[in-house]
Amino acid sequence: MSKFLKVLSLGVSLAALPVLTGAVVAGDADKGAKVFKKCAACHAVGDNAKNKVGPQLNEVFGRTAGTLEGYKYSKAMISAGDGGLVWDDASLTTYLEKPKAMIKGTKMAFAGLKKEEDLENVIAYLATFSSTAPAEKEEQSAAEPEAVEAAVQTAAASATPSPVSATREGGGLGRAATEDEVAAWDIDIRPDGQGLPAGSGTVADGEVLYTDNCAVCHGDFGEGVGRWPVLAGGHDTLTDERPEKTIGSYWPYLSTVYDYVRRAMPYGNARSLSDDDVYAITAYLLYLNDVVDDEEFELSNENFVEIRLPNEENFIADDRPEEEHYATKGDPCMSDCKADAVEITMRARILDVTPGSVDDDDASGLGGVD
Amino acid sequence: MSDTKVSQPSNLSRRSLLKAGLAAGAVAGSAGAARAAGDPLITEIQDWNRYLGEGVQARPYGTPSEFEAGVVRRDVEWLTASTESSINFTPLHELDGIITPNGLCFERHHGGIAEINPADHRLMINGLVDTPLVFTMEDLKRFPRENRVYFLECAANSGMEWRGSQLNGCQFTHGMVHCVMYTGVPLKLILEEAGIKTSAKWVMPEGADASAMTRSIPMDKALDDCLVAFKMNGEALRPEQGYPLRLVVPGWEGNMWVKWLRRIEVGDEPWHQREETSKYTDLLETGKARRFTWVMDPKSVVTSPSPQAPVTHGKGPLVISGVAWSGNGRITRVDVSIDGGRNWKTARLDGPSLSKALHRFYLDIDWDGSDLLIQSRAMDENGYYQPTKNELRAARGENSIYHNNGIQTWHVKADGTVENVEVS
Numbered sequence: 001m002s003k004f005l006k007v008l009s010l011g012v013s014l015a016a017l018p019v020l021t022g023a024v025v026a027g028d029a030d031k032g033a034k035v036f037k038k039c040a041a042c043h044a045v046g047d048n049a050k051n052k053v054g055p056q057l058n059e060v061f062g063r064t065a066g067t068l069e070g071y072k073y074s075k076a077m078i079s080a081g082d083g084g085l086v087w088d089d090a091s092l093t094t095y096l097e098k099p100k101a102m103i104k105g106t107k108m109a110f111a112g113l114k115k116e117e118d119l120e121n122v123i124a125y126l127a128t129f130s131s132t133a134p135a136e137k138e139e140q141s142a143a144e145p146e147a148v149e150a151a152v153q154t155a156a157a158s159a160t161p162s163p164v165s166a167t168r169e170g171g172g173l174g175r176a177a178t179e180d181e182v183a184a185w186d187i188d189i190r191p192d193g194q195g196l197p198a199g200s201g202t203v204a205d206g207e208v209l210y211t212d213n214c215a216v217c218h219g220d221f222g223e224g225v226g227r228w229p230v231l232a233g234g235h236d237t238l239t240d241e242r243p244e245k246t247i248g249s250y251w252p253y254l255s256t257v258y259d260y261v262r263r264a265m266p267y268g269n270a271r272s273l274s275d276d277d278v279y280a281i282t283a284y285l286l287y288l289n290d291v292v293d294d295e296e297f298e299l300s301n302e303n304f305v306e307i308r309l310p311n312e313e314n315f316i317a318d319d320r321p322e323e324e325h326y327a328t329k330g331d332p333c334m335s336d337c338k339a340d341a342v343e344i345t346m347r348a349r350i351l352d353v354t355p356g357s358v359d360d361d362d363a364s365g366l367g368g369v370d
Numbered sequence: 371m372s373d374t375k376v377s378q379p380s381n382l383s384r385r386s387l388l389k390a391g392l393a394a395g396a397v398a399g400s401a402g403a404a405r406a407a408g409d410p411l412i413t414e415i416q417d418w419n420r421y422l423g424e425g426v427q428a429r430p431y432g433t434p435s436e437f438e439a440g441v442v443r444r445d446v447e448w449l450t451a452s453t454e455s456s457i458n459f460t461p462l463h464e465l466d467g468i469i470t471p472n473g474l475c476f477e478r479h480h481g482g483i484a485e486i487n488p489a490d491h492r493l494m495i496n497g498l499v500d501t502p503l504v505f506t507m508e509d510l511k512r513f514p515r516e517n518r519v520y521f522l523e524c525a526a527n528s529g530m531e532w533r534g535s536q537l538n539g540c541q542f543t544h545g546m547v548h549c550v551m552y553t554g555v556p557l558k559l560i561l562e563e564a565g566i567k568t569s570a571k572w573v574m575p576e577g578a579d580a581s582a583m584t585r586s587i588p589m590d591k592a593l594d595d596c597l598v599a600f601k602m603n604g605e606a607l608r609p610e611q612g613y614p615l616r617l618v619v620p621g622w623e624g625n626m627w628v629k630w631l632r633r634i635e636v637g638d639e640p641w642h643q644r645e646e647t648s649k650y651t652d653l654l655e656t657g658k659a660r661r662f663t664w665v666m667d668p669k670s671v672v673t674s675p676s677p678q679a680p681v682t683h684g685k686g687p688l689v690i691s692g693v694a695w696s697g698n699g700r701i702t703r704v705d706v707s708i709d710g711g712r713n714w715k716t717a718r719l720d721g722p723s724l725s726k727a728l729h730r731f732y733l734d735i736d737w738d739g740s741d742l743l744i745q746s747r748a749m750d751e752n753g754y755y756q757p758t759k760n761e762l763r764a765a766r767g768e769n770s771i772y773h774n775n776g777i778q779t780w781h782v783k784a785d786g787t788v789e790n791v792e793v794s
Contacts, residue, residue: 040482041454052452164489165508172563173509177494177502185633186496188574188584190641217451227451238657243769250659251648260644263582264481267455270580315651318663320773323765326667329753334705334714340794342710342743344781348535348677348790354542355446 027117032125035118039110041268042216045129053216053225054108060087061130065103076105089133092123100212109216109266189259193305196258200300201280203287207295209277210284213266222246222288232288238314248289252312254304258282440464443476444541449530454482455581457524459545462671462693463679468519468549468721468728472603475548477610478524480645481580484630488614491578493560493598497636500565507614510598513555513563518597518620519727521695523547523666525623525650525772531759532768535790538677543778543790544669547695549728552618554599557592561636570636574643575617578632585626586640587619591664595620598631621697621726622664623772625650655767668756669775670694670704670731670748681786685739690717694729696750701729703749708735710743710779710793711758717746725751742782743793759792 036045042053049056055071066073066081080103085091095102096119098112113119127133166175189195211220219225222232234244243249247257262278264270273281283299286292291307299307320326348354406413434441445458460476477483488507496502527546530536537543561573566589573592577583587596597618600607607613612629619626625645640646640662652660672692675681681688690708694701700723705714717731731746749755759776781791 037482041452165506165512173512174503174505174563177496177504181494181504182496182502185494185576186635188576188635188641188643190637190639192639227448238653238659239655241768243653245648245653247648250653252661253642253647256642256644256647259641263584264580264644267452267481268580270481270582314658315647315661316658318660318665320660320663320665320667323757323761325757325761325765326754329755332705332714332747332749332755336712337714338710338712338794342712343794344743344791345794346534346792347781348538354538354677355444 027120027122027124029121029124029128031117032121032123035113035122036125038113038268039122042108042110045126049129053228057126058129059131060092060126061089061133063087065091074103074105074107076103077107089123089127092126093119096122107216109213110269111212111272187259187262189255189262191253191255191305193255193301196255196301196304197275198301199275199279200298200302201276201278201283202298203280203283203292203295205276206280206282206284206287209273209281213273214281217267222285231285235290235310238311246289247285248291248310250311251309252315254282254286254307254309257285258304438464441474443474443545446530446537446542455480457526457546459541460548461678462540462545462547462673463676465673466691466730468693468724468730469603470548470550470728472550472605472608472611475522475550475602475608475611476524476546478546478624479579479581479610480583483610484577484579485609486578486614486630491614492632493615494633495560495564495636496633497574498567498570498638499561499636500567503564505560507600510555510560510600510615513559515553515555516597517551517553518595518618519549519551519722519724520618520620521547521549521666521726521728522618522624522627523669523695523697525625525663525666528669528774528776528778529771531776532763532770532774535792538790540671540673540676540778541678544671546624547693547728549695550602551604552597552599553601553604554597554618557596557598557617557634558594560598561592561634564636566636569638572637572640574635574637574641575626575628575631576633576635577612577628578630583625583628583645584641584643585628585646586643586662587626589636591619591622619664621666621699623650623666626664650772652766652770652772654770663773664697666695666697667773667775668694668696668698668701668748668750668754670701670746670756671778672706672744672746672780675744675782675786675788676780677788677790680788681737681782684786685737688735688737690733690735690744692717692731692746694731694746694748695727696748696752696754697726698750698752698754699725700751701748702751704729704731705747705749706731706733707745707747708742711745711777714747739784741784742780743791744780744782745777747777 043055043057044050044052045057049058051068051071055068063086064081065085065087066078096113099106099108099110113122167173168175187195217225217228218231222230224230230244230246232246232248234246234249237244237249251257258278261281262273262275266272279299283292283297286299286307287295287297291309441461441464443458443460445453445456450456457478458476460470460474465474491507493505493510494502524546528543531543571589573587573589574584575587598615599618600615602608602611607616612631615631616629617627617631646661652663654660670692672690673679674689674691690706692704694704701719704717704719706717707714715733717733719729719731721730723729747756756775756777762774762776779791779793781789783789
C-alpha cells in the first residue's frame with residue numbers, strides 16, 4: 001500500500017466513506033464558488049482555464065495526481081500519482097483539509113480548509129467542471145428550501161443592530177470608533193517603529209514559514225517564480241540595463257516588509273499569519289538578502305528599528321520641475337523645429353507583443369507593471 | 371459613420387456581422403419588385419424598417435449595440451503574473467468627447483475585485499484626530515456633496531514604452547487613463563468632523579480589499595480637492611472601481627485613489643508603504659530613485675488615426691483627434707504635427723475645459739495620401755509643455771517605469787494603416 005493510501009484510509013472520516021463507493025457529491029456548488037475564491041489566486045477553472053501557480057482544475061475528477069500536461073508538479077505529487085492517487089470526492093476531501101499532511105512536499109502553499117461544509121461545497125463546485133464527477137445528490141433539490149430558509153434566518157440573526165446612520169451628540173455625523181475597532185484595522189507600521197506589535201521570530205523559524213507560505217511564488221531563495229516578484233539579490237544592479245529591485249537592493253525601510261506581509265500576504269490568504277510569524281518571515285528575508293547572516297538571529301519589536309536596509313540613502317525628493325524641459329517654460333517651437341529630415345528610428349513591429357498580433361502567443365515585451 | 375466603423379480591418383467580427391445582415395436583407399428584398407438602381411440599403415426595405423423591435427424593459431440596464439461588441443477593455447497577458455494583480459486598458463481609440471463610460475474605465479487591482487455590500491461597509495477615521503469616528507455609507511450621504519470631472523491616470527501608463535515603441539495601439543500605450551464625473555464628499559469635511567490635531571501633516575487611506583492598499587498623502591492635498599466618492603457618471607461606482615467608496619485625488623497618480631476605501635489614518639509622518647517605496651518610485655540612471663512623485667504631468671495622444679483606428683477612406687478630409695490632460699490643471703493648448711515634429715499647428719479644443727480632466731482636441735486636415743508622422747504636444751496652465759521621449763530619457767534614463775508622458779508618434783502609411791514608431 002502506498003504511503004498516501006495509508007494516510008487516506010486513516011484520514012477519511014466514516015461519514016465520508018459511503019462516497020468512496022462512488023455515489024454522490026454532497027456539497028452546494030454555488031456556495032463552493034465562493035469558497036473557491038480562496039483558491040483562485042493560484043488555480044483557474046472553467047472556460048479557457050489555464051495553469052497558473054497551480055494547475056487548472058477542469059476535469060480534475062478522475063485525473064491521476066501529478067499528470068496534467070504542461071504543469072510542473074512537485075516530486076511528491078508526481079510520486080503520489082505513480083502510487084495510484086486519483087482525484088475523487090474522498091481524496092480531494094482529505095487533501096484539501098490539510099494538503100501537506102496528505103502529500104508532504106506538495107508545492108501547494110495553502111494551509112487547508114477547516115470547515116467541513118467549505119470542503120464539501122468547494123468539491124461540489126469543482127465537480128461541475130468535471131464530466132466524470134458524480135452528480136449532486138438528488139435529495140439536494142428537496143433539501144434546498146430548508147437551506148434557503150436557514151440562510152435567511154442566519155442573515156436575520158446576524159443583521160447589524162446599529163442604525164443605518166447615526167447622529168452624534170452635538171449634531172455630528174457618524175459614531176465614535178471603539179478601541180478594539182481601531183486596533184483591528186490600524187495595523188500599519190512606520191520606519192520609526194510606530195505600530196510594531198510585541199513579538200519576535202527567528203531566521204530558522206522564518207525559513208520554515210517562508211517555504212510553506214511564500215516559496216511557491218517567490219522561489220526558495222526569493223528569486224521569484226515566473227513574473228512573481230523577486231525578493232532577494234540584485235545588489236549593485238540599480239544602474240544596470242536590467243536593474244533587479246529587491247528588498248535588499250532597493251527597498252528603503254524594513255518596516256515596509258513587515259507591514260506589507262502582515263496586511264496582504266500570503267497572496268490570496270491575507271491576514272492568516274500571526275505577528276510572530278511575520279517577524280520570523282521578515283527575519284528570513286533579511287537573511288536571504290545578506291542583511292543578517294546568523295540563522296539564530298531573532299527579529300523582534302525590540303531590535304527592529306536598529307536594522308537598516310542598504311539602499312535607504314538613495315531615495316530623493318521629486319525634482320521633476322528642475323528638469324530642463326519643465327524649467328524652460330514658455331512657447332515651444334512651431335516651425336522648422338528640426339534641422340534634418342525626420343527619420344523613423346524605431347518601430348513597434350520589430351518586437352510586436354501587441355495582443356492579437358500575428359505571433360504574440362509566447363511573446364513577452366520589455367518592462368511591465370508590478 | 372457606421373460605414374467607416376464597420377469597414378475597419380481590425381474589426382472582423384463586425385464586418386462579418388454586417389455581411390450576414392446584407393445577405394438576409396437581399397433575400398427579403400428579392401421577394402418584392404425588380405431591383406431599383408442604388409444602394410440596396412436604401413432602395414430595399416430593411417427588416418428593422420418593417421418589423422417591430424424589442425419593447426421597453428427588454429434591456430432593463432441598457433447595454434451597447436451588438437455592433438459595438440469590439441469596444442472593450444483589453445489586457446496584455448505577459449505584463450503580470452496573475453489577473454488578480456494586474457491591469458487592463460481603456461479603448462481610447464473608440465471613444466470621443468471627454469467622458470469615459472463606466473464599463474470601459476481601465477482596471478487596476480492588487481488583490482482582485484472586492485465584492486462589498488454597502489450595508490456592510492464602514493469608513494473609519496483614526497490617528498491624530500480628536501475623536502476617531504466610524505461612518506456608514508448612509509452617514510456619508512448626509513454630508514454636503516460635490517460633482518467634479520477628473521481624469522485618473524495610472525503612474526505606469528506608457529511604462530512599457532520607455533525603451534522604445536513596443537505596443538501597437540493607443541489602448542495599450544496610453545489606455546491606463548479614464549475620466550468620469552464623481553459625486554462625493556470633500557475629504558476635508560470628513561476629517562474636520564473627526565477634528566484634525568495641529569501636529570497632523572499626513573493622511574493614509576486604506577482599502578478593504580485583499581491587498582489592503584495604503585498610500586501616504588500630505589495633509590495640504592487632503593484638505594484641498596480630495597473627494598470621498600460613491601458615484602461615477604451619476605451611478606454607483608462599479609465594483610472594479612471601488613464600490614461602494616473610493617478616494618479621488620485629482621491630478622495625482624491613480625494608485626493613490628484608494629478603492630474600497632475603509633479607513634483614513636491621520637499622522638505626523640508618511641508611512642512609507644510598499645506602494646510608495648518598492649513600487650511607484652522612479653529609478654533614475656544614477657541609481658537614485660525619486661519618491662513621492664505624485665503629480666501626473668501634461669500628456670496627450672492622438673487616438674485617431676492610431677494603430678487600432680487606421681484611416682479607411684483614402685485621401686481627402688481627415689479628422690485627427692485625441693485627448694490631453696495634466697495634473698497641474700487645465701490644458702491651455704495642444705499642438706499637432708504631421709511631419710514628425712518639424713512643424714506644428716495648434717489644434718482645436720472642443721468640449722468642456724475642466725481642471726485635471728481630459729480635454730478633447732481635433733485637427734481637421736486635407737490628407738494628400740502621403741505618409742504622415744503624427745504627434746501631439748500638450749501644454750498646461752502651469753506653463754509646462756509635454757516633453758519628447760528623448761528629453762525624458764536624457765533626464766531619467768530608461769528604468770523609471772512610471773511617469774512617461776513623452777510625445778507619441780504614429781506613422782500613417784499611404785494605405786491608411788498606422789504603426790507606433792519613434793523618430794529622430
